Amino acid sequence: MDDSRDVGIIGAGIVGLAHAWAAARRGHRVTVFERRQTAAGASVRNFGMVWPIGQPAGELRTIALRSRQAWLDLARDAGLWVNPCGSIHLANRADEWAVLEEFAAEAPALGYDCTLLTHNEVLQRSPAANPEGLLGGLFSASELCVNPRDAVRALPEWLAGRFGVRFAFGTTIVDIGSGGVRSADGRRWDCHRTLVCAGADFETLFPQVFAASGLQRCKLQMLKTARQPASWTLGPHLASGLTLRHYANFEVCPSLALLKQRIAAETPELDRFGIHVMASQNDQGAVILGDSHEYGRAIEPFDKAEIDDLILRELRRLIRLPDWTIAERWHGVYAKHRDQPLFEAEPLPEVRICTGTGGAGMTMAFGLAERCWELWP
Ligand SMILES: Cc1cc2nc3c(=O)[nH]c(=O)nc-3n(C[C@H](O)[C@H](O)[C@H](O)COP(=O)(O)OP(=O)(O)OC[C@H]3O[C@@H](n4cnc5c(N)ncnc54)[C@H](O)[C@@H]3O)c2cc1C
Numbered sequence: 001m002d003d004s005r006d007v008g009i010i011g012a013g014i015v016g017l018a019h020a021w022a023a024a025r026r027g028h029r030v031t032v033f034e035r036r037q038t039a040a041g042a043s044v045r046n047f048g049m050v051w052p053i054g055q056p057a058g059e060l061r062t063i064a065l066r067s068r069q070a071w072l073d074l075a076r077d078a079g080l081w082v083n084p085c086g087s088i089h090l091a092n093r094a095d096e097w098a099v100l101e102e103f104a105a106e107a108p109a110l111g112y113d114c115t116l117l118t119h120n121e122v123l124q125r126s127p128a129a130n131p132e133g134l135l136g137g138l139f140s141a142s143e144l145c146v147n148p149r150d151a152v153r154a155l156p157e158w159l160a161g162r163f164g165v166r167f168a169f170g171t172t173i174v175d176i177g178s179g180g181v182r183s184a185d186g187r188r189w190d191c192h193r194t195l196v197c198a199g200a201d202f203e204t205l206f207p208q209v210f211a212a213s214g215l216q217r218c219k220l221q222m223l224k225t226a227r228q229p230a231s232w233t234l235g236p237h238l239a240s241g242l243t244l245r246h247y248a249n250f251e252v253c254p255s256l257a258l259l260k261q262r263i264a265a266e267t268p269e270l271d272r273f274g275i276h277v278m279a280s281q282n283d284q285g286a287v288i289l290g291d292s293h294e295y296g297r298a299i300e301p302f303d304k305a306e307i308d309d310l311i312l313r314e315l316r317r318l319i320r321l322p323d324w325t326i327a328e329r330w331h332g333v334y335a336k337h338r339d340q341p342l343f344e345a346e347p348l349p350e351v352r353i354c355t356g357t358g359g360a361g362m363t364m365a366f367g368l369a370e371r372c373w374e375l376w377p
Contacts, residue, residue, distance in 0.1 A: 005029050008181050008191030010173050010205070013043035014148075015354060016197035017155045018070070018365035022373045023195075024163035031189065032156070032165060033181065035172035041199050042361060043152045045222065045332030047280045047288045049237050050144035051363045053087060054247035057110035060341055061249075063367030070366030071144055078158040080151050081283045087143040087237040088117065088126060089244065090318055091135045095262055096241030098255040100138040106252055114140045126235035128279070128319040143237055147282050148362060176205055178349045193376070196353040200335035209347050215335045215356050218274075219299045220291045221307045222332065226325040227285040234281035240318050242276035246359075248341075270314070273307050277314045286327065289315055293359075299333050334358055342368065352376070 007023050009016045012034035020030045050071055052064035075082035091097040100116060107114040115138070122129045122137040129137070159165040168183075175182040180190045196202050200217050203210035228234075244250045245260050264271050274293025281287050292307045294300070308329060316324075336358035337343050343356030354372060357364050 003190065004192045006190060006192045007031070008033060008189060008194045009197055010176070010181070010194070010202075011041075011197035011199060012039040012152070012156060012167065012169070013041045013197065013199060014152060014361055014365045015043075015199075015357060015368070016195070017152065017159065018067075018369035019195050019197055019354065019372060020159055020165050021155075021163070022366070022369035024159065024165050026373050026377070030163075030165045031168060031191070033168045033171045033173050033183065033189075035170070037169050039152050041201075042332045042334045044149045045330055046148050046362055047222075047237075047278060047290060048146045048148045048282060048362065049087075049278070049280050050146060051087070051237075051247075051360065052142040053112065053114070053140040054249055054360065054363065056248040056251065057112070060364075061111065063371060064360075064363050065142070066367035066370055067364055068142060068144060070370075071146060074151075074155075077162075078155065080154060081147050083145040083283070085143065085145050085236045086139060086141045087239060088122060088129070088137040088139050088235075089239045089241070090122065090129055090137045091241055092133045092317070093241055093262075094135070095255055095259040096244060097135045099241075099244050099250055099253045099259055100136070102253040102255055103250055104138060110252070112140065112249070113142055114138055126238060127232065128234045128238060128321060130318055130320050133317075139236065145237060145280050145282070146362065147284075173205065176348070176351055178351065193350045194352070195372075196351070197355065199355055200333060202353055202355055206347050206353065209345055209353065213343055213345070213356075214338045214340070215343055216295050216338060217297060217299055218334055218336050218358070219294045219296075220332050220334070220359075221303050221311065222288065222290040222330055223308060223311065223326050224328040225287045225289065225321060226323050226327045228281070228287060229322050230285065232322050234279060234287060237278065237280045238319055239278045240276060240314060242270060242314065243278060246276045269310060273304075273310065275307070275310050275314065277311055277318060279315065279319055287321060303329065303331050334361065
C-alpha cells in the first residue's frame with residue numbers, strides 16, 4: 001500500500017476509535033497509539049448516554065444523529081450493547097414545565113422528535129420517576145444507552161479483526177512531526193497523517209497550542225448503584241429540571257433565564273459545583289448517577305463528599321430506586337472550550353488535533369470522525 005495511506009491516531013478513547021473506524025473504512029492503514037494498557041480516560045467514565053437532544057438544531061445535531069446511527073450500526077456489526085431507550089426531562093417546578101412547553105412547541109420546526117408527557121404518562125414510561133411533585137416531562141426518542149466501559153474495550157479488537165487497524169497499547173507518544181511520531185521508548189513510527197485524539201492531554205504534546213486554545217479542564221463526580229432487581233428497569237434516561245440549564249438545545253426557550261435565576265437564588269450550592277442530575281441504566285442493571293462540573297486547569301485528585309451528597313439529594317427528589325446502595329464512585333475529566341462545541345487545530349502539515357468534545361463525546365465522536373475524513377480524504 002502507498003505510504004500516504006498511513007495514519008497514526010493518538011488516543012484510544014471514543015474519539016480516537018471513531019476516527020480509526022472512519023479512516024479504516026476509507027482504506028487508510030491505521031495505527032492507534034494508547035499510552036495505557038487499555039483506555040481509561042473520559043470515554044470509560046461517562047453515563048453512556050448518546051444524547052442528540054442536547055445538541056442545538058443545525059450542524060451539531062446532524063453530527064449527533066450520524067453518531068447515533070453509527071452506534072446502531074456497531075450494535076449490529078460489532079455486537080455492542082445499545083439500548084434505544086430515549087430520554088425524559090422531568091419537571092417538578094412551574095418554570096421547568098414552562099421551558100419544556102416552550103421547547104416542545106419549537107421542536108417540530110427544529111427537527112426534534114419530542115412529546116410532552118403528563119404526570120401519569122411519565123409514570124407509565126418510567127417506574128423510577130418520583131410521583132411526588134411531578135408536573136410532567138418531555139420524552140425524546142433519539143437517545144441511546146451504551147456501556148462505555150465495554151464498548152471502549154471491545155472496539156479495538158473488532159477494529160483490528162475487521163479492518164486490520166493496529167493498536168500500540170502501552171505506547172506513549174512524546175513527539176509529533178510531519179511524517180511521523182516518536183514514542184517514549186525512542187521508537188519512531190512513520191505516519192503520513194497524524195490525528196491527535198488525546199483528550200485534554202494533548203497539552204503535553206502541543207503546550208503552546210493548548211495554552212492558546214480556549215480549552216479548560218472540567219472534573220465531574222459520578223456514582224453507580226448496585227445492580228437493581230432483575231424485574232425493574234429505569235426505562236428512558238432521566239434528567240432533572242436542573243439539566244435544562246446545561247444543554248444548548250434549551251437556549252431557544254424564553255423562560256430559561258428565569259429558571260436559571262431561580263436555581264441560583266434558591267440553591268447556589270448547585271451552581272457552585274455545576275450540579276445537574278441525570279440517571280441511566282446499563283446492561284448489568286446498575287444505575288449510573290451524576291454529575292458535577294468543576295472547571296480549572298489543575299484538577300484536584302480528591303473527590304468531595306459534599307458533591308456526592310448534593311447529587312444524591314437531588315436525585316432522591318427526582319427518582320425512586322429499589323436499591324440506593326452505591327457500588328462505585330469516581331471522577332472523570334474532559335476538555336471543553338469556553339464557547340465552542342469542540343476544538344480542532346492543525347499545528348503542523350498533515351497533523352490534526354480533535355478534542356474538546358466536553359460532555360458530548362459519546363454523542364458526537366462518530367459523526368465528527370465521518371466529517372473529518374470527508375473533509376480530509
Ligand atoms: C463523568 C463524565 C460523564 C460523561 N457523560 C457523557 C455522556 O453520557 N454522553 C456523552 O456523549 N459524553 C459524556 N461525557 C463526555 C465524553 O466522555 C468525552 O467527551 C469523551 O469520552 C472524550 O473522548 P476522548 O477520546 O477525546 O478522550 P479520552 O477518553 O480521555 O481519551 C484520550 C486517550 O488518549 C490517551 N493519550 C493521551 N495522551 C497520550 C499520549 N501522549 N500518547 C498515547 N496516548 C495518549 C489517553 O490515555 C486516553 O485514553 C462524559 C464525560 C465524563 C468525564
